[in-house]
Amino acid sequence: MSYRFLMGPALSFVTVSLLAAQSVPTPRSYFSFEIGAERQMANWTELTSYYEKLAETSQRVTVDTLGATTMGRPFVMLTITSEENQARIEELHAIQMKLSDPRQVSGEEELSRLLDTGRAVVLITHAIHSTEVGGAQTAARLAHRLASSDDPKVREILDNVILLDIPSLNPDGTEWVVDWYNQWLDTEYEAGPMPWLYHYYVGHDNNRDWYAFTQKETQHTVLGAHNAWHPQIVHDIHQMGGNGARIFFPPYIDPIEHNVDPGLVTAVNMLGTYMAAELTAQGKDGVVVDAIYDGFTPARAYQHYHGGARILSETASARIATTTTVPPERVGGGRGYDAAVASANYPNPWRGGEWGLPDIVDYQDAGAMALLTNAAKNRRYWLENFYWVNERAVNGWDEWPSAWVLPADQENPGGLAYVLRILRMADVEVHEASRAFQADGNGYAAGTYVIPMNQPYASFAQTMLEVQHYPDLREYPGGPPRRPYDVTAHTLPLLMNVEAMAVEHLQPGLDAIVGGDPIPTPDFEFDLPSGLEEGEAPRIAVYKSWQEPMEGGWTRWVFDQHGLQYDTLKDARAREGSLRRDYDVIVFQDQSPTSISEGYAAGALPDPYVGGLSEDGLRALEAFVKDGGRIVAIEAATDLVADLFDIGVSNAVERLESLDFYVPGSILEVRLDTEHPLNEGMDESVSAWYWGSSRAFNIEDPDVRVTARYSEGNPVRSGWILGPEYLAGKAAVVEASVGSGSVVLIGFQPNYRAQSMATWPLLFNAMNPSGGERPRTEAGGGS
């Protein structure tokens, strides 16, 4: 892949040439409908051709293709600024790069000149969640206005701001969802669900990839926009549920993540509040701040660790592009506000009524314009704040160690490569020690990886490498836990099974150890375990229903990266029976028994997408196992499999109240029976991912073999847990023989968003019923 400013002057991207003579086409003339018209949407093919037309006809606009999407579509970024700024864009880019790294600024005089001449760089990203359809349409309206209007407000923005606009963060999904909607328009299925993930691998989880960078779309955005420009402001446009506020802006609710610079937290609060004020001043009702969303996880907030303020906006949804009516009595609240009551953070409640695509696009457009206006009016503040945040990082925070060190010679080289890849892709400078050294009394070899913690993006390294101690937040004193918006842990060394140490005193000093350039970004190093190579692997099927869970997609991604051969098993094939003829192993990722066996109800979708495994499919699974096959079931799917085969286990944490037991996404210690083939090649202690859909098993049949248990005492290693005693010592993974086959029930998530590499060996071992050097343990007694 190639990116404009990464590659220097040898431009291998396409910048469409500027032709001043033509007039800038309006969306209406180009699409034959107004952007934001009810039930009318342009798809990705149409949108990208419009953006090329804008770049051809407006000297304010360039369009670059940053790479190809997962399915091969162009992943596009517009750069929009005044004609004068476009003419000196390289110079303005160089200023931005200097401000992003205070080590490159020679003194007060140069700094003052950079602050005088630099422009505020704003990145707006649209449509990461494809069914939140407004964003991709809003992008076209916004781009047209900025490309063509001579309104003084627009000129002020163009003169002071360089806007990088990614009109869809998931072009494949934008194309699919719009085409699906148009296909069923004016039928009983209008605005119905699309029966596959709108990102080929990860669906809605595509905005949980902002530190692991596994997907192409994330990589293009991080390398081609974030790292190429280090924007001061990033605005990510989303939609939320339709019964409460009409639009959310920050401040976010607690907790903040403690490595985010306070100057960024306050910048976010200021800008979000400004946007709310602008929209409210315009008479828009239903604007809420300081509610619903927290900003804790870096999985959603790359820019918080790269000098940028992240402004999430969430506009109320309709039914895709079809207008809905919300009766006043159905207007409901959310965390941090009551939608029926005026309050300081929600002063002008929305009282219900009609809401559709025209409203969504109006609100999103107004939000983006307010954000750009603030960036333009406060250009110098944004540049100074950015510089100071970066300067504090370069000086190192008192709370941070001097350095992190990762020994080069580790048991899990694939995990080490993954961690180093993440850090380097996030612009963290990682060095190989040029000589042996001592740190805090321990000796390290030459070649040890060293991350000095006095560098611009040290906060990213710190948050990704340290252990999280998530605060015990309650709805009210003594009340139930306050649910985090996402999860509570992201400690890479635990997830990836890698050794990393925070060190304070290095001898000789850092400078003597880390001279020279940082290491290049390593690639993934994923090796297929022995016995699973093409030709010798068991015949594997990954179950894929019309309601495929995202965990199924993440599993396909990991298997594809490893080159593991597998089929996807659809309901129709399963119902035919004779599964043993084609398969040795069938995998069911986290999916509820009802979803697996029943799927979509008749009438919800056209006939080919209705129904699940049904009775025929379940009987076929029974025959498959009795005939020597293996079923591997994960989390919620274990309920169906345990039931179907009458395995003597029950979910030990099923009926517990959150006040008593709560693990909203944490890393726990699990202890393994290393004699069992499922744990081949693994250590006795492993870090595993546990969250709301995870299970712990009570064993009611002595013939069920327990191969892994949650550790005794408090098993949490990073994150948050309430009621560890309910998990302690319980079975986490079990295996049972059925007929001449077997079932494996995995209670935790062995492939958490393609990051829990520590437990991938278990997942792969489970794919190989005949694997392992040692003879299989026969039935009899749990460990």
Ligand SMILES: [Zn+2]
């Ligand atoms: Zn969203």
